[in-house]
Amino acid sequence: MKNLVVTDKDISTQHFINSVVVNLNNIHYSSCTGGLECLRCEGACYFHDDMSLISRWMNDCQLIIYVTRVKYGCFDIPFKKMLERLVVNREPYYTMVEGETCHLGISQLKKKLLVIGYGEILDDEKEIFKDLLDDSTLGFSYSSVDTYFCEESELEEVLCTFGGVDHV
């Protein structure tokens, strides 16, 4: 597994020929219940669905691309639900990183994260979203986290631009 693209919108797979493209509209996954049972069971989630495989892929790949609608400075609901299931990829114990307490990710493989946020996004919402990414990537071994925002109508064009980024 080299690269992974996760999208909440139907996109052309031709842009990312070296990646596995996961369209959240085409997979089945339950909502996380937040009981943290998975942290007690060393990463074994109660639900056995498509997320069982995707959360493993997330650990193993070197480049992750998120294509998500941004609303109120946050991921939209389907994407947020998917991210909540990734709690299985965290250690239960707390560690200090950059002067803050956090859970370390179980995979220490260095990886890159590119987030393409689309929708009608105001400047302050972009800032909130970047803060959110800063918080949620702490403890995970990302060598870079990049964010790009665009209107929904521009998304196809933007994906054409970023298409091929997974060849590197």
Added chain:
Amino acid sequence: MSKVLLLSSGLKHTQEFTDPFLRRLEVYLSSYLDCVDVRNILTFDERTFFEYDKVVFLFMTAMDCIPSSTLEIFQKLEKQNVNKVDIYALIACDEYETEKCDVSEKILQKWCEKKDYRFKGSLKIGSTLIIMKSTSKYIVSNYIKKFAQAIMNNQEAHLRVTVLTEKRFLKRANKYWYKQVKKTKKEKAKDEK
């Protein structure tokens, strides 16, 4: 007399972590107000949202951010008529730093701004998994009381509380998880036998 809704909007099973806060807040508010209603994501009816003067969202952050269950409530309310409601939030996180609740508050604030609700502030609680098992629970109760008073008096609230020191947090919280993992392993081994 104002009507207050305490809306436990966290993920289904995180509500057990925020329940001690909810119960205390309910007790403090009920001693002064006649109408304090408590709902969760399963019992919440969006059609009744605008019958309240004040709504308090209570949730624990999920993956360092506002939980999807709260976003779903926002979505349900999009279809409802707009009315002036005061919004407060009690946000809890499992890490030591209450700053981990800041992004969730900003998102809630942004939603209020867009929907023309008045955001009146929050109480942020850190170290949620262990704080009510330590002596800090008395301090937390005090903060919840202050928060309840702000709600009753229509005042803004910007409160935050966590366990006393970072060192103590790391020791106690890691011990908590160590015990939880050990207990689960034991139970599993018992089931296998």
